[in-house]
Amino acid sequence: MLGVAMVPRTFATAPCRKGARHDCDNARVPARHLYVHVPFCAHRCGYCDFVTVTGHDDRHAAYVAAVLTELRLRGGALDPAPDTVYVGGGTPSLLGANLLARLLDALPPAAERTVECNPESVTAALAATLGARDIRVSLGAQTFQAPLLSVLERQATPADVTTAVDLLRAAGVRNLSLDLIHGIPGQDDAALDADLDALIALEPDHCSVYELEAKPGTRFTHHHRAALDAQAERLEGHYERVIERLEAAGYRWYEAASFERGDAWSRHNSAYWRGRDYLGVGIGAVSTLGDERRTNGPRLAAYLAALAAGSEPPGTVEGLDDATRVRERLILGLRLAEGVEHAAVADVIDDAALAALVAHGVAREDGGRILLEKRGRHLAHDIAARLLRDA
Amino acid sequence: MEQRLIRNFSIIAHIDHGKSTLADRILEVTHAVTAREMRDQLLDSMDIERERGITIKAQAVRVMWECGGVTYQLNLIDTPGHVDFTYEVSRSLAACEGALLVVDAAQGVEAQTVANAHLAIDNNLEIVPLVNKIDLPAADPDGASAEISDLLGDRPEHVLRISAKSGLGVPALLDAVVERIPPPAGDRAGPSRALVFDSVYDQYRGVIAFVRVVDGVFRTHQGVAAMATGNRFDVEEIGVMSPQRTPIDALEAGEVGYIVTGLKDVSELKVGDTLTLQAAPAAEPLPGYLDVKPMVFAGLFPSDGEEYADFRDALEKLKLNDASLQYVPETSQALGFGFRVGFLGLLHMEVIRERLEREFGLDLIATTPNVEYRVATVGGAEVEVNNPSQMPDANGIETISEPYVKSSVIVPKEFVGTVMELCQDRRGDFDHMEYLTEKRVVLIYRLPLAEIVLDFYDQLKSRTRGYASFDYEVAGYTASNLVKVDILLNGDVVDALSLIVHRDKSYASGRALVERLRTIIPRQMFDVPIQAAIGSRVIARETIKAKRKDVLSKCYGGDISRKRKLIEKQKKGKKRMKQLGIVEVPPEAFLAVLSLDETK
Numbered sequence: 001m002l003g004v005a006m007v008p009r010t011f012a013t014a015p016c017r018k019g020a021r022h023d024c025d026n027a028r029v030p031a032r033h034l035y036v037h038v039p040f041c042a043h044r045c046g047y048c049d050f051v052t053v054t055g056h057d058d059r060h061a062a063y064v065a066a067v068l069t070e071l072r073l074r075g076g077a078l079d080p081a082p083d084t085v086y087v088g089g090g091t092p093s094l095l096g097a098n099l100l101a102r103l104l105d106a107l108p109p110a111a112e113r114t115v116e117c118n119p120e121s122v123t124a125a126l127a128a129t130l131g132a133r134d135i136r137v138s139l140g141a142q143t144f145q146a147p148l149l150s151v152l153e154r155q156a157t158p159a160d161v162t163t164a165v166d167l168l169r170a171a172g173v174r175n176l177s178l179d180l181i182h183g184i185p186g187q188d189d190a191a192l193d194a195d196l197d198a199l200i201a202l203e204p205d206h207c208s209v210y211e212l213e214a215k216p217g218t219r220f221t222h223h224h225r226a227a228l229d230a231q232a233e234r235l236e237g238h239y240e241r242v243i244e245r246l247e248a249a250g251y252r253w254y255e256a257a258s259f260e261r262g263d264a265w266s267r268h269n270s271a272y273w274r275g276r277d278y279l280g281v282g283i284g285a286v287s288t289l290g291d292e293r294r295t296n297g298p299r300l301a302a303y304l305a306a307l308a309a310g311s312e313p314p315g316t317v318e319g320l321d322d323a324t325r326v327r328e329r330l331i332l333g334l335r336l337a338e339g340v341e342h343a344a345v346a347d348v349i350d351d352a353a354l355a356a357l358v359a360h361g362v363a364r365e366d367g368g369r370i371l372l373e374k375r376g377r378h379l380a381h382d383i384a385a386r387l388l389r390d391a
Numbered sequence: 392m393e394q395r396l397i398r399n400f401s402i403i404a405h406i407d408h409g410k411s412t413l414a415d416r417i418l419e420v421t422h423a424v425t426a427r428e429m430r431d432q433l434l435d436s437m438d439i440e441r442e443r444g445i446t447i448k449a450q451a452v453r454v455m456w457e458c459g460g461v462t463y464q465l466n467l468i469d470t471p472g473h474v475d476f477t478y479e480v481s482r483s484l485a486a487c488e489g490a491l492l493v494v495d496a497a498q499g500v501e502a503q504t505v506a507n508a509h510l511a512i513d514n515n516l517e518i519v520p521l522v523n524k525i526d527l528p529a530a531d532p533d534g535a536s537a538e539i540s541d542l543l544g545d546r547p548e549h550v551l552r553i554s555a556k557s558g559l560g561v562p563a564l565l566d567a568v569v570e571r572i573p574p575p576a577g578d579r580a581g582p583s584r585a586l587v588f589d590s591v592y593d594q595y596r597g598v599i600a601f602v603r604v605v606d607g608v609f610r611t612h613q614g615v616a617a618m619a620t621g622n623r624f625d626v627e628e629i630g631v632m633s634p635q636r637t638p639i640d641a642l643e644a645g646e647v648g649y650i651v652t653g654l655k656d657v658s659e660l661k662v663g664d665t666l667t668l669q670a671a672p673a674a675e676p677l678p679g680y681l682d683v684k685p686m687v688f689a690g691l692f693p694s695d696g697e698e699y700a701d702f703r704d705a706l707e708k709l710k711l712n713d714a715s716l717q718y719v720p721e722t723s724q725a726l727g728f729g730f731r732v733g734f735l736g737l738l739h740m741e742v743i744r745e746r747l748e749r750e751f752g753l754d755l756i757a758t759t760p761n762v763e764y765r766v767a768t769v770g771g772a773e774v775e776v777n778n779p780s781q782m783p784d785a786n787g788i789e790t791i792s793e794p795y796v797k798s799s800v801i802v803p804k805e806f807v808g809t810v811m812e813l814c815q816d817r818r819g820d821f822d823h824m825e826y827l828t829e830k831r832v833v834l835i836y837r838l839p840l841a842e843i844v845l846d847f848y849d850q851l852k853s854r855t856r857g858y859a860s861f862d863y864e865v866a867g868y869t870a871s872n873l874v875k876v877d878i879l880l881n882g883d884v885v886d887a888l889s890l891i892v893h894r895d896k897s898y899a900s901g902r903a904l905v906e907r908l909r910t911i912i913p914r915q916m917f918d919v920p921i922q923a924a925i926g927s928r929v930i931a932r933e934t935i936k937a938k939r940k941d942v943l944s945k946c947y948g949g950d951i952s953r954k955r956k957l958i959e960k961q962k963k964g965k966k967r968m969k970q971l972g973i974v975e976v977p978p979e980a981f982l983a984v985l986s987l988d989e990t991k
Contacts, residue, residue: 035948050949088947210944236939257944272948286949293952318952328955335946360973362916379916380942385961 028290030079033271036067036107037282039090039300042121045153046220047212051284051298052090059300060095063282064103066307070281071107073312077289078108078279084268085113088138093117097125104133112267114138114177119156122164124171131171136266138177138208139164144198145191148184151224152212158198165202175264177206182238184212185227192238196245205264209242210257211235239378256335256380273336275329283313291325293318323348327388334380334387339371350389357383392464394645395574399466399603400519401483403511404493405501405860409523413493413555414452414469420561421454421465423634451486451589451601451647453631458569465568466647468588468603478683478715478735481510482588482663485677486603486647489517489572491564492539496522496530496552500538500827501860502801508542517572518543521551521564538828575605577644582673583607585642585650585666587617590657592711596627598654599636602666603647605677610641614669615650618676622659623669627651657714683715685733686794686865687740687844688777690721690758690887691747692729694969694978698753699728705751706730709743716743721778725887725971726756726981731778734760737844756969758887759984762841765792765868780886782875785926791873791891794840797822798863801833806855810834813850817842818871818893837866841891845984876901876930878908879922881974887981900984902931907983912976914938919974 039053040060071078085107092100092115100115107113114136117126122139130137143149144158161178168176180199182192199207214221214228221228243253251259255273258266271278280287284298297303297314306313320328326348333340342365354370357363362376362383376383404410417423451468470483484490490511494504511518520539522532536550551567553560585602593599602609609615609629616623628651630638642648654660662683665676693702710716717733734740740760747753763777767789776782782791798819800810804826811821811834819836827833838847843863851859874897878888888908892900901923908921914935923931946954968975 213943213945239940256942256946269947272946272951278948280948284949286951288948288951295949324955327959328951331955331958332946332951335942356973360916375916378940378942379938381958381961382916382938382941384958385965388958388962390962390966 028077029277031077031277031279031287031289032079032083033268033276033278034071034078034082034085034108034110035268035278035280035282035285035287036071036085036087036103037090037280037285037296038063038067038087038092038095038103039283040094041089041091042094042118043153043155046218046223047152047214049213049215049218050090053283053300056300059304060099062304062308063300064095064099066304066313067103067282068106069307069310070313073307073310074279074281074287077277077287080108082108082110083112084271085110086268087113087115089116091116091118091121093121093126097123097129100126101129101133104129104135112136112175114266114268116140117164117168119160119164122167124167127164127167127171127173130168131173135173136175136177137168137173138179138206139168139204140179141199142179142181143184143187143191144195145187148187148191151184151186152181161198162202165204175206176204177208177264177266178202178204180207180209180242181212182209182242183231183235185224185231187231187238189234189237189241192241193245196242200245200249205262206258206260206266207246207251208258209246211239252337253377254337256377270336273332275325275332288320291320291322293320330387331384334370334372334384335377337371337377339366339369342368342370345370348389349387353386357386392643392646394577394579394643396461397464397466397574397645398489398568398572399468399487399575399645399647400489400491400568400572401468401470401487401511401516402491402493403470403480403484403507404523405495405498405503405507408493408495408498408501408504409555410493411469413491413523413553413561414467416555416558416561417465417467417565418452418454418634420558420565421456423452423454451632451649452634453647454633456565456569458566463569464646465565468647479589479662480507481514482586484511484514484516486586486588487514487516488575489519489568491568492518492520492543493523493555494520494535494539496524496532496535497527499531499535499831500542500801502799502833502862503860504539505542505799505801505833506862506864518545519551519564519567519571520545520549521553521560523553523555525552526554526557526559534828538831541828575645577604578606579608579644581606581644582671583609583666583668584673584677585609586677587660587662587664587666589662590660590714592657593651596651596653598652598657598660598711600650600652600660600666601647602642602650604642604644606644606673607668608641608643609650609666609668611638615652615666616669616672617660617664617666618673619664620659620661622654624652624654627653656711658710661714683735685715685717685735686762686840687734687736687760688731688763689734689740689760690723690726690729690778691732691744692721692723692726692756692758692887694754694756694967696727701751702729702747702753702755705747705753706732708751709746713743715739723758723780723887725885726758726969729756733763733777737848754967756978756981758981759890760844761891762794762839762844764873764891766790767792779875779889779891782889782891785874790870792868792870793873795837795866795869796840796843796863797835797866798838798843798861799833799835800851800859800861801827801831802855802859803830804832806858807832807834809854810851810859813847813854814838817847838863839869839871839893840865874925876904877924878904879920879924879929880908880912880976881917881919881972882922883972884924885971885976888983890984897925898930901925904983905931905933908980909933909935911980911983912974915974917973 041052041054044052044054116138141161246259251261277289283303285296287294294315294317303313330345402410454465456463456465468483470480522535525532532552536547539550540547584606585604587600589601591599611629613626628638631648667673715735718730721731766774768787814836819838822835824834872894874894875891877884905921905923918937919935921933922929
């Protein structure tokens with residue numbers, strides 16, 4: 001009943017072109033990473049740009065069924081024994097313990113399976129569901145300051161985060177990640193430090209610290225324009241502070257915004273950063289499979305209707321040629337402490353630019369890999385733009 | 392045609408007063424073109440001319456007009472309307488017996504109306520004054536007529552009223568051309584002489600000269616000599632524009648037309664030169680030939696060094712058609728190989744640059760325009776310097792002289808204070824002021840040309856809410872207390888950013904330029920100091936703080952395409968930057984001086 005159709009439908013027949021560098025040899029190798037999108041949220045936060053749906057509690061079950069149908073329809077693109085499964089959102093924890101359990105049990109087993117949770121929706125029952133299945137939990141704390149939580153329109157209180165962490169740990173969750181956001185309008189240096197203190201005190205195995213991205217045109221950006229402008233420069237200092245504090249607390253800064261200790265790095269997210277193929281199911285989910293990137297449509301009703309009728313959900317497809325995939329591999333790889341294999345990206349980089357960056361002390365080559373020095377990692381975009389050869 | 396049936400005239404006007412529209416209407420009214428062929432402003436043949444609504448190259452068209460039962464030959468010589476091209480205007484006028492002076496009924500007399508009227512009077516032309524755009528809601532034909540008649544010492548009722556747009560009054564105007572403008576009075580039997588008032592380069596036919604035959608006759612296949620340059624050629628074809636090139640057998644005294652010379656370069660046949668026959672040469676050339684000298688200089692560099700050869704070819708091609716364009720190779724440490732190009736003025740510079748980029752697909756970096764200085768050295772030599780980076784060392788300089796202009800600004804009287812303030816600020820010497828009418832004043836100032844070439848005109852327009860009009864003529868060199876200010880980026884002098892300014896303004900200019908550059912040059916991977924210095928003395932300093940973060944935090948499976956596109960866009964942005972050492976400098980930085988006043 002799992003989506004492990006033996007005859008791959010969509011992707012079987014496209015053989016790889018010569019010289020392809022992605023995960024394939026002559027025939028496409030199925031992806032080893034699965035993303036499942038659960039779009040439901042109790043409230044849509046003003047800054048959020050994920051595909052989310054509020055106020056459709058009655059459709060949760062139908063949605064879970066539809067996702068599983070999609071996985072069955074498109075499952076040929078996925079290895080039956082994937083390395084990682086990631087259930088993100090939205091707010092997957094909003095499904096509740098029972099429905100979430102049903103979903104998790106229907107998804108393929110994997111060495112790393114992650115579920116994103118919001119602190120206020122973590123109950124003892126939900127924690128037990130996750131703990132019993134050895135699920136990695138990514139908890140969206142965002143900030144521990146009540147006024148800043150309300151700026152973000154988050155519904156949790158600072159106490160909810162601690163409670164959720166305690167419940168999850170008590171239920172046996174061994175791998176816990178906390179999300180923190182900095183650059184919140186009104187967040188000063190002291191508030192950032194207080195957040196980092198609180199985060200470190202909870203001893204997560206992994207944490208992701210994002211700068212708030214105020215997208216132009218969103219209600220949030222409009223509302224907080226003045227504060228966002230005023231803090232633009234301060235954010236650079238904040239980023240440095242985050243890295244400094246977390247490294248001091250024993251975390252490894254292994255990706256631009258990600259920190260881990262005890263070998264708890266995210267295998268799933270690392271697959272993105274290493275340029276691997278992945279299958280994404282659910283509304284708005286993105287899949288990158290060989291020479292195409294598919295994005296499912298964002299509308300819930302259309303998605304449910306298509307899958308109820310047994311057809312693949314509506315979506316758009318972007319063609320990706322080999323060079324584009326390699327360019328992405330460079331861009332993504334530069335986010336990582338491990339850098340990127342030189343030979344894998346040699347076709348798309350400008351050697352003179354690389355030499356200049358090495359001379360300026362922001363990059364180095366080591367063991368056949370291109371690595372960024374600490375200051376270079378702060379400027380990974382600029383460096384990627386310099387390194388890429390003209391297309 | 393008999394000379395008594397010929398009328399040669401130009402249309403002169405301040406910019407935008409409707410000169411080209413009137414020329415179009417005359418072509419239409421005389422059936423020289425059918426309405427279907429009629430393109431707006433037919434005479435302005437270059438794209439840039441049509442787009443900018445200005446006339447750069449003069450043209451001559453022959454039309455026929457019946458008046459009192461007799462058919463007359465009217466030769467209309469269109470003239471450039473901008474101050475940069477005054478010399479071409481004066482050559483066109485020298486080919487005529489009369490001029491239509493067009494004044495906008497809503498704007499009244501403007502600075503170039505006055506300048507052009509004076510030019511016409513100097514050339515002994517019969518002026519037919521007229522008020523255009525009388526159908527505009529804001530038109531004040533009575534006021535405008537009064538201003539013109541004041542200017543010319545004429546009677547207001549003598550001023551014709553037309554709408555070139557609708558054609559209203561145009562037939563009556565053509566009758567007035569016949570009645571008021573005298574016919575040419577050349578000697579048809581005498582030694583042949585023709586004035587070259589314009590020339591164009593045709594890629595198939597070579598140089599085509601537009602001429603006014605003053606005496607004698609010119610025929611196809613005759614051997615002709617240009618008296619100023621001494622160049623000789625055979626007439627390959629002779630004809631008139633009606634308005635397309637139409638070959639005829641001969642052009643006789645009093646007539647206007649074209650001659651296909653077969654010459655390969657317009658510089659071999661200069662505007663203002665006199666043509667005569669090799670077989671029976673005239674003793675004296677016609678008066679008034681002048682070698683036009685460029686007034687404004689700028690370095691132009693291809694932003695991609697590999698385009699240098701293309702750039703050189705493009706300049707050569709443009710030069711074929713524009714004898715006033717002058718250039719010499721220039722090497723800049725910052726910008727590589729390019730050319731120092733001399734222009735008649737700022738508009739000329741803009742037009743040339745735009746043509747280079749548009750017609751030849753070049754991507755150019757221009758340095759701040761400057762004038763040509765005369766430097767007297769301690770050793771007693773005099774050198775001309777049109778590139779700040781070539782200014783001799785301060786110790787070796789006795790004096791530096793700079794070109795001045797006599798400028799006239801016409802402005803409603805309430806703006807007199809504003810204009811005076813601007814002129815004083817630009818080191819102007821007040822000459823005098825006159826009331827043109829009760830409400831409008833003409834202010835005459837002597838100004839250093841260097842103070843005008845940057846943004847004087849823009850400032851004048853904005854400070855007078857567009858009411859001021861402006862014209863100038865060159866007025867010799869004057870010694871000034873000038874110094875060279877260098878700009879250092881990351882400790883190195885950037886030669887292309889050096890400027891020459893008056894010592895009293897050097898601190899303020901250095902400071903303003905450094906501040907401006909700090910805002911124009913994006914933050915880099917390192918701190919970049921920007922300094923202004925006179926010799927080894929630093930007079931201003933700013934630092935572009937290093938960029939400390941340039942990486943978006945979040946990047947998961949759904950973000951990759953967007954992220955890639957962002958970086959590719961960033962890559963594109965970098966491509967237009969000029970790499971100076973480790974500093975990426977956007978091309979607009981080299982024109983930073985032009986925008987200094989905006990930042991004040």
